[in-house]
Structures are given as C-alpha cells and as structure tokens.
Amino acid sequence: MNLSNLKPAEGSTKTRKRIGRGTGSGLGGTSTRGHKGAKSRSGYSKKIGFEGGQMPIQRRLPKYGFKNINRIEYKPINLNVLQDLADAQKLTKIDIQTLIDAGFVSSKHLVKILGNGALTVKLDVEAHSFSKTAEAAILAVGGTATKLK
Known part of the structure; x- marks a missing residue:
C-alpha cells in the first residue's frame, strides 16, 4: 500500500448532484426548482417570520411585559458556600477576590450573599449586597458584613 493506490x-462517498448541466444529466431544465414563481428565481429569500400570507405568529400574539432598564443583577452566593470555602481554605475574611x-464569580459580577445554609465560624464578609437573613446570620456568629459600592 502506498499513497498512489489509497481509496x-x-x-463512504457519494457523487454530488450537478444541477443545471443540461437535460441529459436529468437535472437540467428547471434545475430542481420546479416551474415559475419567486422560489424558482435567483435572489429569492423568504422574509423572516413569513408564513405564506397567513398572519404570522409574532403578529397574532399580543405584546406583554417590559424590561426594566434600571435592574441591577447580582450573582447569588449562599451562606453554606461561604462556610464550605472557609472550612476548605481556613479563612476568616471573604471578599470578592476570594470568590x-x-x-x-467573575470580576464583572456583582455579588449578593443570601441566607441559605448555616454559618458556624466568625467571618468578615465583603459583598455588594446582603439579604436580611444572611446579614443577621453573619452578625450572629460575631462576623461583619461590609457592603461594597
């Protein structure tokens, strides 16, 4: 075996359809496009959402809701995650860089600490926001909850 006799x-291979190469090929004439109409012409493209003249779904359904442009989106971190992190790395202070x-989280996220789970060690936590239960739990074990700007 060598490069000259590899197959x-x-x-595993098929020959491609040679469309529009004369009637003898069996694929000449209309070139598999059928007879007349926009779809047989070059340059035809259907509009996005066009349903053949039927009222399109985006016009049949009503508009609803709105998007609040002032919304601030936080990445939630629960107390049990902070507890696990403190246990694993023997930490007393958890800030954004630690997370x-x-x-x-990534550096572009804003972090909110939520109160799910229990905290058993004294921690100094820095985050952009805290839920009331999370802040109460951190203060209950003698830690501090510092809000960042």
Missing part, C-alpha cells in the same frame, strides 16, 4: 472505503479565585 476511500466502499460506500473570584475560588471560581464562584
């Missing part, structure tokens, strides 16, 4: 496996290094 693809039997049945970024641990892979919980």
Whole structure:
C-alpha cells in the first residue's frame, strides 16, 4: 500500500448532484426548482417570520411585559458556600477576590450573599449586597458584613 493506490472505503462517498448541466444529466431544465414563481428565481429569500400570507405568529400574539432598564443583577452566593470555602481554605475574611479565585464569580459580577445554609465560624464578609437573613446570620456568629459600592 502506498499513497498512489489509497481509496476511500466502499460506500463512504457519494457523487454530488450537478444541477443545471443540461437535460441529459436529468437535472437540467428547471434545475430542481420546479416551474415559475419567486422560489424558482435567483435572489429569492423568504422574509423572516413569513408564513405564506397567513398572519404570522409574532403578529397574532399580543405584546406583554417590559424590561426594566434600571435592574441591577447580582450573582447569588449562599451562606453554606461561604462556610464550605472557609472550612476548605481556613479563612476568616471573604471578599470578592476570594470568590473570584475560588471560581464562584467573575470580576464583572456583582455579588449578593443570601441566607441559605448555616454559618458556624466568625467571618468578615465583603459583598455588594446582603439579604436580611444572611446579614443577621453573619452578625450572629460575631462576623461583619461590609457592603461594597
């Protein structure tokens, strides 16, 4: 065996359709486009959402809702995550950089600490926002909850 006698496996390749190469090919004439109409012409493209003249779905359904442009979106982190992180790395202070290094958030996220789980160690936590239950739980074990701007 050498490069001059290599072939693809039997049945693994197909010959492509040579459309519009004369009537003898069997694919000449209308070139598989049927007779007349916009779809047979070059340059035809259907409008997005066009349903053949039927009223399109985006016009049949009513408009509703709105998007609040003043919404501030936070990345939620629960107390049990902080507890696990403190246990694993023997930490007393958790700030945004600690959470970024641990892979919980990226530098572009705003962080909100939520109260799910229990905290058993005294922690100094810095975040952009705290829920009332989370702040109460951190203060209950003697820690501090510092809000960042």
